[in-house]
Amino acid sequence: MTLLEALRWGRGALAGGESPDIDARLLLMHAAKVSRTTLLAFGERPLSTAERALFEAFIARRQGGEPVAHILGEQEFYGLALEVNPHTLIPRPDTETLVDLALALPAQPLRFLDLGTGTGAIAIALAAQRPGWQGIAVDAVKEAAELAKRNVARHQVAVTVREGSWFMPVRAERFGLIVSNPPYIDPIDPHLGQGDVRFEPLSALIAEEAGLADLKYIIEQAPAYLQAPGWLMVEHGYDQGARVRELMQQRGFGAVRSERDLGGQERVTLGQWRDN
Ligand code: GLN
Numbered sequence: 001m002t003l004l005e006a007l008r009w010g011r012g013a014l015a016g017g018e019s020p021d022i023d024a025r026l027l028l029m030h031a032a033k034v035s036r037t038t039l040l041a042f043g044e045r046p047l048s049t050a051e052r053a054l055f056e057a058f059i060a061r062r063q064g065g066e067p068v069a070h071i072l073g074e075q076e077f078y079g080l081a082l083e084v085n086p087h088t089l090i091p092r093p094d095t096e097t098l099v100d101l102a103l104a105l106p107a108q109p110l111r112f113l114d115l116g117t118g119t120g121a122i123a124i125a126l127a128a129q130r131p132g133w134q135g136i137a138v139d140a141v142k143e144a145a146e147l148a149k150r151n152v153a154r155h156q157v158a159v160t161v162r163e164g165s166w167f168m169p170v171r172a173e174r175f176g177l178i179v180s181n182p183p184y185i186d187p188i189d190p191h192l193g194q195g196d197v198r199f200e201p202l203s204a205l206i207a208e209e210a211g212l213a214d215l216k217y218i219i220e221q222a223p224a225y226l227q228a229p230g231w232l233m234v235e236h237g238y239d240q241g242a243r244v245r246e247l248m249q250q251r252g253f254g255a256v257r258s259e260r261d262l263g264g265q266e267r268v269t270l271g272q273w274r275d276n
Helices: 003-014 020-031 036-041 049-063 068-072 093-103 121-129 142-155 195-199 213-225 241-251
Strands: 074-077 080-083 111-115 134-139 159-163 175-180 226-235 254-260 266-273
Touching (some): 003 036, 003 049, 020 049, 020 068, 049 068, 068 074, 074 121, 080 121, 080 142, 093 226, 093 254, 093 266, 111 121, 121 134, 121 142, 121 159, 121 175, 142 159, 213 241, 241 266
Parallel strands (some): 111 134, 175 226
Antiparallel strands (some): 074 080, 226 266
């Protein structure tokens, strides 16, 4: 079986799934340890027995619903390969909207805080793009904090990972920017029973009060940890923008606005904190 034949077979095996073409290609690239270019240019190269067995095993796992990121053990985010595992959310392209927005702030080199960092995706992307910035990334889940540490080491960025709930590990510290992609899905949302999210931890996905509880807590507490004028930037659900803007305004944030994700939905809201 050649690379090209394997690719066709894989696509067929995953037909009816969410993204058979991309999934089959990524799984084959990893099973045969080839780049996308090699796959396109040398499609006639035969697979070894071991490569073929591995690819078939990958396809079978994907047919069972497992996310590609879990099968490969990694996911790309903002051009960086990040290790992932079932203890955290799989980084999403929509979250790159938050990173873009943070990078567009008129900010000097600053200290930033990433709450509920998971894989470390947001903090690592920011630090990779802004070598002068210093990040603290926090996660309450031990395995997530350990994973984030490995990703920081892999990319050699100026991020320190601490384990603990929300602001607990940064008592008495101040930041120019606080970012977070907290859990924000309503616990009764039917999407939780569909697709890749079934394999992600609920601790990273759901929050009480129709998904708003953690966002509320972060917005309420953030001013005590911001160095004025500092920014708070949070990701939220597609239908939570108005409510999150209102929460920030009520708390005393200024310049509050939301940004849309790649799908055109309001996904990130930011506000500025000034003293007085
Ligand atoms: N955007 C993700 C989803 O809809 C959820 C991310 C989160 O809860 N922070 O699956």
